[in-house]
Amino acid sequence: MRLLQDINSPADLRRLPIEQLPEVAAEIRQYILETMSRIGGHTGASLGAVELAVALHYAFETPQDRLVWDVGHQAYAHKILTGRRDLLPTIKQYGGLSGFLKRDESEYDTFGAGHASTSISAALGMAIARDRKGEKHHVCAIIGDASLPGGMAMEAINQAGHLKTRLIVLLNDNEMSIAPxxxxxxxxxxxxxxxxxxxxxxxxxxxxxxxxxxxxxxxxxxxxxxxxxxxxxxxxxxxVNELGFKYIGYVDGHNPRALVAALREAQQIKDSPVIVHALTVKGKGFPSSEKNYYAWHATGAFDLKTGEPIKSVAKAPQYTAVFGDTLCELMEKDEKIVALTAAMPDGTGIDRALVRFPKRTFDVGIAEQHAVTFCAGMACEGLKPVAAIYSTFLQRGFDQVIHDVCIQNLNVTLALDRGGIAGPDGPTHHGLLDIAYLRAQPNIILMSPKDEAELRDMLLTAIEYEGPAALRYPRGNGVGVDISAAPKKLEIGKGEILRDGGEVAIVAYGSMVYPSLQAAENLAKDGIETSVVNARFVKPLDAGLLLALARTKRLIVTVEEAYLAGGFGSAVMELLEENGLQDKVRVVRMGIPDRLVTHGEAKLLLAKYGLDADGIYTRVKESVEVLEDRRSSREKIRS
Ligand SMILES: Cc1ncc(C[n+]2csc(CCOP(=O)(O)OP(=O)(O)O)c2C)c(N)n1
Incomplete structure (x- = not known):
């Protein structure tokens, strides 16, 4: 790191002669590779944007000039150049650097990101604010070729061209999304x-x-x-010209000198927005990632010499894989089933259906809103669409789920992967809101499996249900149960009692069922008998079962891997209140409080919020103790 060791801010970079920029870029690339080989991260995306970051901070007077990165997964070089070089080895880990952009992490992160296609809208807003304040600085949005067609980016281009605002858009064109x-x-x-x-x-x-x-x-x-x-x-x-943009390009996105020249030319354009079109190679500079840039968009740790991933031995298949395989099984039997992903074929397991049923499987690109309404259209004509979208990304399609699917009661299945804490990707990627944002919608049913076998049953149940259905399942591996049985239809709105007895009932949703069972075993060792219920559905709730519990137990503890506000526990309390039983039984809701959940290993974050066997054990025990105290005080008063 001959040059890099002295670059502690972009001002240091700008003091170098332009001839030295390739060397700076080479040092950054090597540093990213060495670090990512140990800890993993968005390796390919960031390797492809090294020269862009160098040229941008060289051509612009950052932080006065505003750089607005889209998604932010490709911005590792930007982080290195903006005073965070030595913190790179902490990226995406608890307490470490965010894997994306964060306004409170650095003044150079002008706009937080994580979801795609936001940069041009945000940059346009900043440019308009600059003009209103009579300031002169530049605003530059950086966006990838796969994020550009995202609806928001198109809407922003439409407005920017109309307003003729002075704005620079740097297009990072590597012909790739995560998949092509x-x-x-x-x-x-x-x-x-x-x-x-x-x-x-x-x-x-x-x-x-x-x-x-x-x-x-x-x-x-x-x-x-x-x-x-x-x-x-x-x-x-x-x-471009028809939309009021000027165009500069294309430029070799790995040639800092050419990039700086193009950006400086763009800075001269005062009367309209301008697109600078840079061609880049995803994974640039490492043979494995250049060859296999699909798998290298993001990586785990890898061998720096061979590029081979360092794999941990998985005990059980991932939920994503079980979903993808089960979907193919069901598509084999029913020609009406069609499958869809929004730019995440691998991440959602839809890659399998894309290969086996290419005519019935669609990758719509980063277009979640369109994806939902597209499914609604297919459902109108009798098809049975299954849209596999991460819980966090379906937030984009919120109104489409209401307006196009639920109000019209259409047979669309939403398969929400990464329901719960997503781990190292942090707040923008956690799937903690889906229960709250779906539960209030008319007609829809919502469910979550306790394990991978139940995921198979729920997928069939959702597809066969004649109306909107959503199932959510967590990131990572299943619990290791047998999945050889054919999927079977579950009764809608029916939970199952897994353990019976005592004055306490733990009612768990989805991923929280097994930790609750474990907690119950530990409580039994302390002499506290608890029932454990697998709720299966949050909508419709198993009213019969829950009301019976309310009448017979002293304490109900609901457990969910989701925000408490509007979540599963709230639904249970509403049910009790509607039936006048709210004072009959004490209810304790376990879940995520009204707080931003940071990034870090999922296990660690779950433990932080008490959402593991130990946490559930402790909370139940404390709650039982409170009840005992109250009971003994009442008895004292009576005597
Ligand atoms: C709304 C939304 N949907 C999906 C994703 C997942 N995602 C992260 S990066 C990415 C690909 C982005 O491609 P591009 O913008 O071309 O950038 P590149 O990674 O190729 O540099 C996708 C689909 C996301 N971040 N946001």
Whole structure:
């Protein structure tokens, strides 16, 4: 780290001659590789954006000039250059750097991110604020080619072009999302690349024509008119100019000097927004990641020499894999089932269906809102769509779930992966809100399996249910139960009693069932007998079962891996209140309080909120003790 060791802020970088930027980039790349090989992270995405970060901080006067990164997963070089170099080894770990951008982590992180396609909207807002305040600095949004077609980015481009605001958009075009980028706009960007080849050819022909004595000028002019018409059909002009943007490109996104020149040219454009189109290679600079950039978008730890992942031995299959395989099994039997992912084929397990049923499986790109309404349309015509979307990303499709699916009571299945604490990706990625944001919606049923076998049953139940259905399951491995039985339909709104006895009932939802059983065993050792109920459904609740518990137990403890506000426990309390039983039984709700949950290992975070066997044991024990104290005080008063 000859140069990097002295770069503690972008101002230090800007003191270097431009010739040294490639060396700085090489040092950053090596540092990212060495660090990621030990701890894992968004390796490929960040390797692809090293020169972009170097050129941006060189060409712009940051932090006065505002850089607004989209998603933020590719911004490791930006973090290294902005005073966080030595903290990189803590990234995504509890108490360490965030894996994304965070306003309170650095003044250089002008806008928090994690979800895609927000940068142009935010940057446009900042540019408008700058203009209103009479300030002069630049605002530059950085966005990937797969995030550009996201609805929000398109809406922002539409407004920016209309307002003619001074704004720079740097397009980081590596032809990749996590999987290969999809969609017509991707095809358009590819055509720009091809057309540039044509442009060079055109210039060469023009030179030759000009050199013909006497006729050259006229021939050149005629040729230019015809070819410009042709060019307009394919070149950026067709889209970009019509929307009021200027276009600079394309630029080699791994050549800092070329990038700095393009950005400086963009800074001169005062009367409209401008797109700088940089071509990059995801995973740049490491043979394994360049070859297999799909798998290298984000990685675990790996061998720095061979690129081979350092794998931990998994005991049970991941929920995602069980979901993907079960879906294929069901698609085999029922031609009406169609499957969908929004740019996350691997992450959701839809990759299997994409291979086996390519005509019935869709990757719509980063377009969750469209994904939901697209499913609604298919359901109107009798298909049975299954949309596999992370809990956190379905937040994007909130209104679409209400307006297009639930109000019309359409047969759409929402399979929410990463329901619960997502771990190292942190607050933007935790799936802690889905119960609250879905429970109030009309017609929908909501469920969550206790293990991977029940996930199979619930998927079938959701698909066969004639109306909207959502199931949520956590990130990571199942609990290791036998999954060889064929999926069976569950009775809607029925929970199951797993353990019976005592004056206390623990009613657990989804991922919290097994820890509750474990807690019950430990409590029994202390002489506290508890019933344990697997709720299965939060909507409709098993009213019969819950009301019976309320009438017979002294304490009900609800446990969920979700925000308490609007969650499962709230639903139980509402049920008791509706039936006048709220004073009959003491209810303790366990879940996530109204607080931001940081990033870190999921196990650690769950323990922090008492959502593991030990935490449940302790909470139940304390609650029982409180009840005992009250009982003995009452008895004292009576005697
Ligand atoms: C709304 C939303 N959906 C899905 C994702 C998951 N995701 C993270 S990065 C990414 C791909 C982004 O591709 P691109 O913008 O081209 O950047 P690159 O990683 O190629 O640099 C996706 C789909 C997300 N962050 N936000």
């Amino acid at each position: 980028a999809v969609g017509a706009l991707t095809g358009y960007l590819n055509r720009i690349r091809e057309a540039h080849g044509y442009h060079r050819f055109k210039d060469e022909v023009g030179e030759t024509l000009l050199s013909i004595p006497g006729l050259g000028e006229r021939l050149h002019h005629a040729a230019k008119t015809v070819k410009d018409a042709l060019a307009a059909a394919v070149l950026p002009g067709a889209l």
